[in-house]
Amino acid sequence: MATEPNQLVIRQTASHHQSPRTGSPAPFLCKTYDLLEEEEEEELDHDNSCCNKRVVSWNGEGNSFVVWSPEDFSQFILPRYFKHKNFSSFIRQLNTYGFKKSATDRWEFHHDKFQKGRRDLLVEITRKKCEPSVFPAFLEASKRDYKVTAASVDENKHLLLEENKNLRKENSELLMQISHFKALETKLLDCLFQHTGSHNKTREFVRS
Known part of the structure; x- marks a missing residue:
């Protein structure tokens, strides 16, 4: 055909x-x-x-x-x-x-x-x-570099979290110390006032 x-x-x-x-x-x-x-x-x-x-x-x-x-x-x-x-x-x-x-x-x-x-x-x-x-070899190298970079980021993140945790702990301890010293200061002032008041009363009694 x-x-x-x-x-x-x-x-x-x-x-x-x-x-x-x-x-x-x-x-x-x-x-x-x-x-x-x-x-x-x-x-x-x-x-x-x-x-x-x-x-x-x-x-x-x-x-x-x-x-x-x-x-x-x-x-x-x-x-x-x-x-x-x-x-x-x-x-x-x-x-x-x-x-x-x-x-x-x-x-x-x-x-x-x-x-x-x-x-x-x-x-x-x-x-x-x-x-x-x-x-290609350079592609495999890029994968390794990416893994190293990702691992470094994770490690830095972990260190920052640990540092932040320690700072929070130290801050809490400092606040407790400040509160303790304030209470101690108040107590000392009360004692001082009481001692001063008793001494003045004794002097007034002697004069009379």
């Missing part, structure tokens, strides 16, 4: 859209690129503000980007673009597309095809074919 012309056109169109070179970039890549561009514009708009805090930006060369404050990035920026606040999930996605952590002292990520002013290169970035359970 001969192929209908319309069917041929449909097949050719479908094949055209399936080509990775002519398709659209992955939504994750577009959103990550957009947030960097928009954050840079916002930073320029508020350049003279003393309260402006850098959260995420391109590096100086524009060939990688840096998350300066993971806490603020997770709290305020991720929900605007990805509808979640999970920094680890964001890092996993970067790893899936072949990004590498390019610095040891900060959260800087690099990909040869992810460059400032080259949005056209995004279409050339493809997902890595690897097991989803394979995590």
Whole structure:
């Protein structure tokens, strides 16, 4: 049976859209690129503000980007673009597309095809074919750092509670001592008045 012309056109169109070179970039890549561009514009708009805090930006060369404050990035920026606040999930996605952590002292990520002013290169970035359970070493390190930080916060909280408890106890003891000394003062004054009154009566009796 001969192929209908319309069917041929449909097949050719479908094949055209399936080509990775002519398709659209992955939504994750577009959103990550957009947030960097928009954050840079916002930073320029508020350049003279003393309260402006850098959260995420391109590096100086524009060939990688840096998350300066993971806490603020997770709290305020991720929900605007990805509808979640999970920094680890964001890092996993970067790893899936072949990004590498390019610095040891900060959260800087690099990909040869992810460059400032080259949005056209995004279409050339493809997902890595690897097991989803394979995590980069720096992600595991971030988990350990988070656990250490959480443990430190809990320990500090426990110490503060203990200190507050001790201070309350000391304050209670001081109040009891003050009350005791006040009662002692009152008692001494009564004794003094009684002694003074008896002495005056004795002197009056002698004179008479």
